[in-house]
Amino acid sequence: MYQWIIFDADDTLFHFDNFAGLVHMMAKYGVEFTERDFNDYQSINKPLWVEYQNQAITAEQLQTRRFQTWADKLSVSAQQLNHDFLQSMAEICQALPGAKELVDYLESQKVNMAIITNGFTQLQKTRLERTGFHRYFSPVVISEQLGIAKPNRKIFDHTLTLMDNPDRSKVLMVGDTLASDILGGINAELDTCWINHHNDVHPEHIIPTYQARSLLELKNILESVL
Known part of the structure; x- marks a missing residue:
């Protein structure tokens, strides 16, 4: 899917x-x-x-x-x-539990992976290198470099251009923050998955396509739809 x-x-x-x-x-x-x-x-x-x-x-x-x-x-x-x-x-950075298993699974399924982050270049690049995660993700779009942050649709449109403009119905946005990740994905007409670590309730105007409490739960969801 x-x-x-x-x-x-x-x-x-x-x-x-x-x-x-x-x-x-x-x-x-x-x-x-x-x-x-x-x-x-x-x-x-x-x-x-x-x-x-x-x-x-x-x-x-x-x-x-x-x-x-x-x-x-x-x-x-x-x-x-x-x-x-x-x-x-x-x-002090560490990958969240299940992150390595998830990206290995997606790689085995030949699913392409990208990152859009509002974090800063110095941290993001160093962390990706130190954890070995850099090899999984391309493009990696950092708001500091573009001058536009999530939830602005423009940062998503820019990323999708770098991805050779795939069918948006075939793209899923995954993030833990409703106001930037999920709203941004909705703004860009993408399906979304909210990583809801604390079992919070989303507001009526931000409705994710999926919810998962962990990356393991996200992997289970993806196994049923890919």
Whole structure:
């Protein structure tokens, strides 16, 4: 049924633990980063991500503004802190349970695989190389490089062009975030699968084609439709 599957990266294929990454990074500066520090960071970081996905700010603005408070405290540039954070995230990265089994299965079924991520180039490229997942996915489209983020249809149209414009009914978008991955796939007229890790309820205006609580469950779904 599907000739192509487009995946999100963070918390879809790879474990993405902001807090652990920040603890790992701040330890290099001799800082014991606490949950309270993390909550303060997220109060800045989360609204910036919404602005970025709405194209109100650039990737560079997001990356620097989220670390400006700590940059002032540590007398280090926000750019350097962002670089160190992304490096720390790459160092602690792990594929989610079932990810390797899923991509091996799809490869055996001759299903093409791509990635569209709103994450940043430094982390995504390093992580794909370190985990060995780079060989499975082409194209890998990173919003920072294109200047357009999910759920904007344009990033999907660009990716589909790189995929030689397959029949959209033969393409499935898989992701864990309703507001970017699933809404974006719907905007691009693709079938979607929501990786619903926490058994949440989707709003009425964002209805995925499929839901799976894990990549193993997604593999079971795909085995029944491919």
